[in-house]
Amino acid sequence: MKKPIIFLVDDDPSVLKSVARDVKSAYRKEYRIMSTQSAVEGLEYLKELKTKGETVALFLSDQRMPEMLGVEFLEKAKEFYPEAKRILLTAYSDTEAAIKAINEVQLDYYLLKPWNPPEEKLYPVLNDQLDEWNSNYIPDFDGIKIVGYQWSPKSHEIKDFLAGNLVPYQWLDFETSEKGQELIELNNISSKDLPAVFFEDGSYLTNPETKDVGAKSGMSVEAKQKMYDVAVVGAGPAGLAAGVYGGSEGLNTLLIEKRAPGGQAGTSSRIENYLGFPNGLSGADLSRRAITQATRFGIEFLSPQEVKSIEIKDHYKILTLKDGAVVNAKAIIITSGVDYRKHPAKRIDEFTGAGIYYGAATTEANACQDQDIYIVGGGNSAGQAAMYLSKFAKNVYIVIRKPDLSSSMSQYLIDQIGGTSNIHVLGNTEITEVSGEEKLQKVKLKNNQTENEERKDAAALFIFIGAKPMTDWLDIEVIKDKRGFLETGPALIRY
Ligand SMILES: Cc1cc2nc3c(=O)[nH]c(=O)nc-3n(C[C@H](O)[C@H](O)[C@H](O)COP(=O)(O)OP(=O)(O)OC[C@H]3O[C@@H](n4cnc5c(N)ncnc54)[C@H](O)[C@@H]3O)c2cc1C
Incomplete structure (x- = not known):
């Protein structure tokens, strides 16, 4: 979990250095200490921090600064972090102004310069303010945040894609979540560009394709090599098992999945008849275990990536992927499973x-x-x-x-x-x-x-309502039955 921040602003570099030193020596274990000499730059940082999902616990700002008064800075900072404690650092001569500001803009405290010894003059005040802040603090979610409309098909597609790929995310419904609305306003995103996906580094994508969300979340869509011993198309239970055995036999194995590992089984809320799991397990858990097992044996896993066609030349099989990339394999295992059949009701x-x-x-x-x-x-x-x-x-x-x-x-x-x-x-x-x-x-x-x-x-x-085989894309000469399933094993004797 990211540490909450104590944010210091003072235009005088020597004062800033010494206040930062004192604050760090007492609070660096539990807080991140950030400091800046420029109030304007400070406000820019705050915008960035907010987008990254960081939390500021306390602001400590000098009053007399050339770009703006400390009171003004603290007022503006409140727009980003309304819950943070705000303390003004003033010279003795400014005490009256500080007291006035406390009343007018409801600052939490003012401190007089110099604050030596800090054990007597600085820490007790900060401890008190931070204790109070902590008692109301609910840590923010650290990972990916999706802001969108609950009933938008695109929002559903992205949630489903991330869940299937075992990437944790927080869903913020734009119509009901204040935090979601705040993120959208802060980044000047138009509501027609939703859903927006915010990543941990503070960057975001609006109305994105799942492959772009996948790439930003660290998923790999590019094969590292040109030639593999075996390529497996589809990472449902069958493909994952093939991946595990390819890897465990020391074969150079590439597993390619167009949506998310686990296939149909990955979407199941509870599988109870899988060997070795007497209490049952969720499809997501099964996928997580299988993908860990396969990658532990050194296989390479591409997702989201789709095989568009296969061509056979001499002894080699050439796979063309959705983005046009080409990989070669000595053998291919097709485990592309099935896709849901469409329901015939009107307006579905x-x-x-x-x-x-x-x-x-x-x-x-x-x-x-x-x-x-x-x-x-x-x-x-x-x-x-x-x-x-x-x-x-x-x-x-x-x-x-x-x-x-x-x-x-x-x-x-x-x-x-x-x-x-x-x-x-x-x-x-x-x-x-x-x-x-x-x-x-x-x-x-x-x-x-x-x-x-x-x-x-x-x-x-x-x-x-049942499913049809996902084999339409396969136009090489392989034997399919009349429903489109690939024939295997003893069934081939009929041909
Ligand atoms: C909701 C649900 C619950 C279920 N519960 C159970 C249960 O409790 N017990 C049980 O025994 N069975 C259960 N099943 C059935 C079980 O999930 C399936 O039998 C099993 O998933 C089939 O595995 P598979 O690997 O053959 O194919 P699939 O699971 O269909 O996987 C095929 C994979 O290939 C990918 N793919 C397809 N074409 C391409 C391509 N061109 N390029 C790249 N990737 C491609 C697909 O995206 C998919 O991930 C359930 C099914 C569903 C839908």
Whole structure:
């Protein structure tokens, strides 16, 4: 965690040096001491510090300075850090002005120069002020901050991307978070350019592409070599396992993932049937463990990066990546998994990312607090999502075309759902239309036996209706079945 700052301003270099020396000797363990001779420069620093998410605990400023009076500086500093303690350093002759300022602009204290010995004249005052400041201090989040509109598809995409890549972030809803609004105003960002992503070094990107957010967060999208023993396309559980075994066998292995490690499993809130985890584990935890294991064996991992095509020349396979880069491999393992099938209800595309999500239960769970939400699908992934979301939502409705879950969901999940009072299974039901203004607000339910239709309020809709293979991009001669799955093993004998 970053240390809070004690900020010193005095135009006289010798006074500044000695006050900094005394403050450092007593407080440097718990605070970072920053000092400047220029009040104007000081205000510039404050803007930068605020953007970087740093916290100032206390300002100590000289009163008589050529650029502006200390009182004026402290007033301006308050705009950046309203909670920080503000102390004025004055000469004896300025005492009256200092007292007046304390009353007028509510400074916390004034100190007279010289402050020797500091143990008697300086530290007791600073201790008192810092104790008070600390009693109200809630440390700021250190990592990436995203400021945007809750129902913006782009905001959802970035949150989902960072969560999938195991990068911690803080979400600040522009409409409700004062801190978010402050960051946007401070950097003169127009609300039409949201979402904005702020990084630890104080820089930010507005309305960014996920690949740019990935690059700034330290993810690697460029292969280090031109030739690999084996390239693995897709880092779901299958690709991660291939990566681990490639690496452990000493093969020079490249693992390429277009979104986030873990694939579908990475989006699961709780996987209970994975070997070796008797209490179950989240998809994020599984991905974190697998990627650590694979990289420990020395594999190279590119994410977010997509393989666009494969070409075979002599004994080599040439992979072309989304950004045009080319890598060669002696062997390729394709573990590109599947992608969600689109739900056919009317207007579904309009609200995708704005209340309607394919999978992605975990990143938007907080927004479901005390609301009625819907899940479509009767498989295990839908069941896991229902269990997870039931901790946030008022009611979770599972919509399925079949009469009940018995033919499509594991019994352990059916039992858990049966024992959760705010989950309701709507059998023989379909969603035929969705509606809303800027975000999803209602779903139209149709009973496929009675043909009855009704509209219901819905804060969110999570879709888990099966998937199609992600193999369209693959145009080399490999054998696919009629649904697009790559044939492997004994199935190849048929051809
Ligand atoms: C919400 C949910 C919960 C689940 N829960 C369970 C459970 O509890 N137990 C269980 O056994 N199974 C569960 N499953 C199923 C399980 O997750 C899948 O069977 C498993 O993820 C399949 O792994 P895979 O590696 O084959 O493919 P995927 O997981 O689909 O991964 C494929 C990866 O390849 C990437 N990719 C695709 N094309 C490219 C390309 N051209 N370039 C680069 N990368 C590419 C994709 O982005 C993706 O990350 C669940 C699935 C979901 C969606």
